[in-house]
Amino acid sequence: MGTDVAELFIVVTVIAVALIFDYTNGFHDSANAMAGPIATGAIRPRTAVILGAFLNLVGACLSTAVAKAISGGFFDDQLITASIILAGLVGAIVWNLMTWLFGLPSSSSHALFGGLIGAVIVGAGIASVHGWVIVSKVLLPAIVAPLVAGVAAAWATRLAYRITRRTPSVHTGTGFKYGQAFTSSMVALAHGTSDGQKTMGVITLVLIAANLQAAGTGPQMWVIMISALAIGLGTYSGGWRIMRAMGKGIVEIETPQGAASGAATSATILASAHLGFGLSTTHVSTGSILGSGVGRGAEVRWSVARRMVFAWLLTLPGAALVGGLAALLADQGVWGISVLLVLLAGICLAIYSLSRRHRITHANVTDSHEVLVLPAATPPTYAGEALLEAPNKPKKVKKPKLKSAA
């Protein structure tokens, strides 16, 4: 009797925490599709996140295939238990929130794998993790994705400007904005189909392990619905800090450049999904924006780009660390899990209140390129820049008057 209640408690907890992860996955990756069109004004911020949320939701509902192996080959599937999943999810959530706070786009899949790996190391020792898989599935793609997408975007951008160099910007503006809206929508849809099933897979696995569902069956309807809803809501919430970092932080995005980078992002994501070399949506999108900036000959903020790459490399070990610590608690049964939940809630609240110090919303997302965190941090004024802008250029006036392209 007692064990039944304990088991049910764990199942319910894992489902709840999995949905929280799904939500953070949504808002963390909202920018992958929509940072470009928001930055160029192709789609207004609010419309963009509504569109992105809807497409993610539809995509998640479409992909009813169970995620094949939740372990991703990083370790033996038999090592997976409910408490390891729980600890892994906690690691991924905390990492996602931290990187969001600092405006760093990092891969949610890597965060989830990292959290699980940390939990497995605590449970079964470091020898149970296949180190080579980390190199081939995390390190290499983190370098390859921005390179491939970046080269594609750079050439595409150069072409776009070359072809339309005599075309008046009134005409290129509208045309490229439509192009950008379509490519971004495809990225959002593809994201829903790939990332929606992660959470469904986790929940289904736990239900099967608890004998609440027959082995070998796919996700149940309610699991599909709530997972799709969670990722859609997360996307709708926008993750505006990451949106600003990607859309404004790396480089200023002009309209033709935005369309070229959108074309590169959607092409690369689809090629990697169908031709067998998995790349992270986040890394591809960031690489495209970076490459498009290089292709246009714009001033790229390499320091921002470098920080993002460091964040990618740290995602797996960082989430593993949190996941490992969480596993120490999750292994202690009901009281340990309760403490873990309280801690998780505390960390979420703390990060959220820190983010309120310099809030970024749909209203101010394109006003600046900086994502500030510290209470003392005020937007620095650079001597040179102040001089350049001395004639009081009305910067924030831009109330987007374009009708939505969607």
Add this chain to the structure above:
Amino acid sequence: MHIDWAALGVVAVVSIAASLIFTTLLASGIRLVSAAKIKSNEGGSGTTTVFSLGYLSLGIAALIVLFRIYLIIPQFH
């Protein structure tokens, strides 16, 4: 464990080629339609070919979008 360099190469080539083709079609379409519009505004004649060429390349770009949607939705294949 091994690294699938062949798959990596294919992904790189296809990604770059697909991006360039799509961008070329979109940009050419925009350029041609714009040129035709300007010409017909100025009262020039013979813009039909330019218009239709422009819309043709925009149309092919739209077909690519449709093909990509087909690729994304698992129920189709």
